[in-house]
Amino acid sequence: MALVICPQRQSVLDAIGPVLVTGGPGSGKTTIALAKAQRLIAVGLPPGQTVLFLSFSRAAVARVVEASKAQLPKASQSKLSIQTFHSFFWEILKAYGYLLGAPRRLRLLLPHDETAMRHQFESEGGNWATERERLFRKEGLVAFDLFSTKAHALLAASARLRSLFSCRHPMIVVDEAQDTADDQWQCVRLLSENTQLVCLADLDQQIYDFRPGVSSERITHIMEALQPLRVDLQGQNHRSPNSEIVTFANDMLLGTPRGAAYQGVSRMNFRANADRRDAAIRSAVGIAIQKAKAAATPNDVENLALLATWGRGVNIISRALNGDGTNKSIPHRVMIDEASVLLSSRMVAFLLEPRPAESAELTDLADALDLAAAVFRARGGNGNLSQAQRLAISATQSRAGTAPRANGVAAKLLDALRTLRVHNFSGEPKRDWIEARRILREAGANPLESIANDAEQLVAFQRGRRIASSLTDLWQSQGNYCNARTALDAALAEDQLLSGGNDLHGIQVMTVHKSKGKEFDAVIIFDDPNSSPLIFCPEDAPHPRCRRLLRVGITRARHHVLMLTDMYRPSELMTGHRL
Numbered sequence: 001m002a003l004v005i006c007p008q009r010q011s012v013l014d015a016i017g018p019v020l021v022t023g024g025p026g027s028g029k030t031t032i033a034l035a036k037a038q039r040l041i042a043v044g045l046p047p048g049q050t051v052l053f054l055s056f057s058r059a060a061v062a063r064v065v066e067a068s069k070a071q072l073p074k075a076s077q078s079k080l081s082i083q084t085f086h087s088f089f090w091e092i093l094k095a096y097g098y099l100l101g102a103p104r105r106l107r108l109l110l111p112h113d114e115t116a117m118r119h120q121f122e123s124e125g126g127n128w129a130t131e132r133e134r135l136f137r138k139e140g141l142v143a144f145d146l147f148s149t150k151a152h153a154l155l156a157a158s159a160r161l162r163s164l165f166s167c168r169h170p171m172i173v174v175d176e177a178q179d180t181a182d183d184q185w186q187c188v189r190l191l192s193e194n195t196q197l198v199c200l201a202d203l204d205q206q207i208y209d210f211r212p213g214v215s216s217e218r219i220t221h222i223m224e225a226l227q228p229l230r231v232d233l234q235g236q237n238h239r240s241p242n243s244e245i246v247t248f249a250n251d252m253l254l255g256t257p258r259g260a261a262y263q264g265v266s267r268m269n270f271r272a273n274a275d276r277r278d279a280a281i282r283s284a285v286g287i288a289i290q291k292a293k294a295a296a297t298p299n300d301v302e303n304l305a306l307l308a309t310w311g312r313g314v315n316i317i318s319r320a321l322n323g324d325g326t327n328k329s330i331p332h333r334v335m336i337d338e339a340s341v342l343l344s345s346r347m348v349a350f351l352l353e354p355r356p357a358e359s360a361e362l363t364d365l366a367d368a369l370d371l372a373a374a375v376f377r378a379r380g381g382n383g384n385l386s387q388a389q390r391l392a393i394s395a396t397q398s399r400a401g402t403a404p405r406a407n408g409v410a411a412k413l414l415d416a417l418r419t420l421r422v423h424n425f426s427g428e429p430k431r432d433w434i435e436a437r438r439i440l441r442e443a444g445a446n447p448l449e450s451i452a453n454d455a456e457q458l459v460a461f462q463r464g465r466r467i468a469s470s471l472t473d474l475w476q477s478q479g480n481y482c483n484a485r486t487a488l489d490a491a492l493a494e495d496q497l498l499s500g501g502n503d504l505h506g507i508q509v510m511t512v513h514k515s516k517g518k519e520f521d522a523v524i525i526f527d528d529p530n531s532s533p534l535i536f537c538p539e540d541a542p543h544p545r546c547r548r549l550l551r552v553g554i555t556r557a558r559h560h561v562l563m564l565t566d567m568y569r570p571s572e573l574m575t576g577h578r579l
């Protein structure tokens with residue numbers, strides 16, 4: 001589509017000082033920022049300099065990477081550095097963190113590991129903030145949540161660092177600036193002394209305001225600190241110009257249903273019984289694709305998203321699409337990242353590793369029990385924490401040389417380890433992974449089965465290829481999977497930070513939070529009171545936070561939105577709508 005450059009957009013392109021572009025979903029904020037970056041790049045940036053495009057979520061990074069590929073000439077793309085705040089701050093910390101008293105070599109404390117450690121630490125009455133700081137200073141272990149605080153401390157203290165990074169990035173675009181937390185905002189403000197800052201924002205899309213340091217006053221802070229050129233693209237809609245999707249979304253936001261149909265929006269009801277519900281999910285996909293095709297010119301449809309408010313809803317949708325064996329599975333990708341899935345996968349990686357001698361089998365069992373305990377710790381909640389504790393106690397006993405009680409979880413796990421000791425893996429990572437997982441699932445203990453089930457979802461992370469290739473390397477160099485856990489961690493660590501080019505084609509299933517900043521030809525919003533309630537958090541009517549989230553989900557659609565709603569218990573937010 002040819003870029004429309006109106007006088008407002010021209011003023012953004014021409015500005016040499018700070019700029020704040022505000023506007024609703026699809027109004028063209030990202031597009032004009034990329035056009036401005038391209039202008040600067042085209043003039044010629046010296047080697048080592050890039051335009052930095054910062055977003056706080058990996059979802060948004062993926063979308064901007066895709067947009068930049070479509071909009072910028074190939075030669076310019078390498079001059080654009082699209083990163084999450086996390087990955088940018090990690091870069092700063094890795095190089096200069098020692099100036100804050102940490103060891104020279106820093107390591108990441110991955111979020112799923114942190115979750116597990118924190119649950120344990122807090123259940124023993126410890127203060128996690130203090131412990132996190134100690135881990136940073138003494139062990140060089142950096143939790144994700146410390147990134148921005150530490151980067152801020154460094155930039156605030158050193159004018160030389162500020163000038164170094166400003167020089168490296170003569171322009172910084174801050175995407176979704178309304179959602180920046182205090183330290184993130186302070187970092188870019190400090191860099192703005194010598195860098196052109198372009199902030200993009202839409203207050204009505206603020207859905208992360210539950211995080212500490214995120215403020216609804218952010219736009220005011222930006223205005224006061226930078227006195228930028230402010231351009232408001234508010235009413236424009238380039239994403240779904242021929243539909244009333246944005247009108248519907250705004251009516252949802254404001255609680256002003258028009259009581260009549262909206263072009264580009266439909267509703268389908270399902271009966272709560274699991275079979276009927278699953279059948280409805282499957283047929284909703286076909287219907288939404290048809291409707292999006294009919295609305296698109298040319299009428300090809302590349303992708304569709306099924307959105308739920310909770311992870312549980314994502315699982316239900318995914319299971320429905322996989323089918324029950326009597327119907328064909330509908331290929332799709334799930335985007336989730338739950339600590340327990342990652343830790344369960346680490347358990348499977350452990351099972352792939354060569355087993356020590358029989359004389360050391362109780363130590364081996366103790367390690368396995370500790371890994372299993374970490375999974376339950378990460379899940380949180382009283383039941384899981386007690387399970388974690390039981391497993392940890394078994395681990396201690398086992399490490400002390402006590403054989404497990406017959407028929408208990410530890411005994412079953414020991415049997416599985418014995419099976420694995422004599423098992424010959426094939427050297428084909430995918431097959432071997434599935435095999436190790438099967439042995440765990442069939443060990444005969446519910447907690448182990450649930451770990452195997454969680455690990456299954458790793459496939460949904462699309463990290464399979466990277467993990468498989470590191471496992472292949474291990475096999476090729478040593479003929480076994482010794483250090484499989486380290487290889488898995490390395491593959492995941494990279495992904496937690498980078499994961500730039502997520503492929504957004506085909507059918508995608510995710511939470512609405514994850515969909516932020518993305519765009520799809522068709523969107524299905526799953527309104528299921530049990531697993532994906534539109535009123536997803538406790539909040540008084542008129543439920544402003546829930547409405548904001550719903551608006552974000554709805555406005556991801558280019559051509560069609562289908563509300564898939566429980567026939568007898570539709571969400572209160574649907575009241576008054578006749579779709």
Ligand SMILES: Nc1ncnc2c1ncn2[C@@H]1O[C@H](COP(=O)(O)OP(=O)(O)OP(=O)(O)O)[C@@H](O)[C@H]1O
Pocket residue numbers: 001002003004005023024025026027028029030031032202237238239517518555
């Ligand atoms: N000036 C323009 N001329 C033509 N098409 C445009 C223009 N601006 C944006 N578009 C198209 O409109 C769609 C949405 O634009 P964009 O992603 O920039 O919006 P946004 O404001 O960043 O949205 P969101 O806040 O929801 O992420 C894209 O497909 C883009 O190609």
